[in-house]
Amino acid sequence: MIIERAKPSDYQELKQLWLVVFNEEPAFLEHFFATRISYQDIFVAREDDKLVSALHALPLYYHKRGEEHPTSYIVGAATYKEYRRRGIMGKLLEATRQAYDHPITLFPAVRPFYEANGYFTTSSVLSFTLEAGNGRGESLAVQYTYQDLDRIYRKATSEEGALLRDEKAWSFLTDGYEVLSVEGGYAFISEGKAVETMVLSSDAASSMLSLLKERGITEVYTLASSPLAKLLGRETGVPIPMGMSTSKELQGVYIAEQY
Numbered sequence: 001m002i003i004e005r006a007k008p009s010d011y012q013e014l015k016q017l018w019l020v021v022f023n024e025e026p027a028f029l030e031h032f033f034a035t036r037i038s039y040q041d042i043f044v045a046r047e048d049d050k051l052v053s054a055l056h057a058l059p060l061y062y063h064k065r066g067e068e069h070p071t072s073y074i075v076g077a078a079t080y081k082e083y084r085r086r087g088i089m090g091k092l093l094e095a096t097r098q099a100y101d102h103p104i105t106l107f108p109a110v111r112p113f114y115e116a117n118g119y120f121t122t123s124s125v126l127s128f129t130l131e132a133g134n135g136r137g138e139s140l141a142v143q144y145t146y147q148d149l150d151r152i153y154r155k156a157t158s159e160e161g162a163l164l165r166d167e168k169a170w171s172f173l174t175d176g177y178e179v180l181s182v183e184g185g186y187a188f189i190s191e192g193k194a195v196e197t198m199v200l201s202s203d204a205a206s207s208m209l210s211l212l213k214e215r216g217i218t219e220v221y222t223l224a225s226s227p228l229a230k231l232l233g234r235e236t237g238v239p240i241p242m243g244m245s246t247s248k249e250l251q252g253v254y255i256a257e258q259y
Helices: 008-022 026-035 089-100 111-118 146-156 167-178 202-214 227-232
Strands: 002-005 042-047 048-065 069-081 102-104 124-129 178-181 185-190 193-199 219-222 240-241
Touching: 002 089, 008 026, 008 042, 008 048, 008 069, 026 167, 042 089, 048 102, 069 089, 089 111, 089 185, 111 167, 124 227, 146 167, 146 178, 146 193, 167 202, 178 202, 185 202, 193 202, 193 227, 202 227, 219 227
Parallel strands: 069 102, 193 219
Antiparallel strands: 002 042, 042 048, 048 069, 124 219, 124 240, 178 185, 185 193
């Protein structure tokens, strides 16, 4: 078994591995490999010259206490089924950890696996159940740009910190989720849930809550420090674990799934 960084000649094998393991939509796969490919940040395992496992360690930043710091964010950690339970992914994770002098982060598919490989959960959000409503929610919606979303996101997470997002990351998110936006707030919607809701004020929280109820959203995730959590009653929220890291420096830092 050879563990090493990927090469440009691995392009098709990397795509095929991702396609098979994740049963990925072709449009997403083409978008990711057109915009996020970075061979020096991809770690692969080969057996008999076949690429059998890989992970992408995207070079990103997180902010905490007003400062930005480098991190690598793992996505696309995949192993062909017939090669699993042999410790291959664990070796790739360790190779990634040894390759950088900064923390490694990720959003886990299987949390216990990453805990066993030295990762800890950095933060959680609170989940609230909503009842359907009516009223003026739609009239409160506003148009947005990714710069608007980024400004809200950075300010909303300034207290504890968060994994930062560039324009490409925002593009993946806004393509993958329905976005509801009000003055000073936004929500990403998936399958009747607001899976990320950021608001900056009590007014924004009230507007967002009206919009979510009018749209029939049944569950909302938000930060414990959010004005929306205060409006809904923090004590009624159910903690939902978020991303993970190799370093206690990221304790409290918000890490969500992104590309």
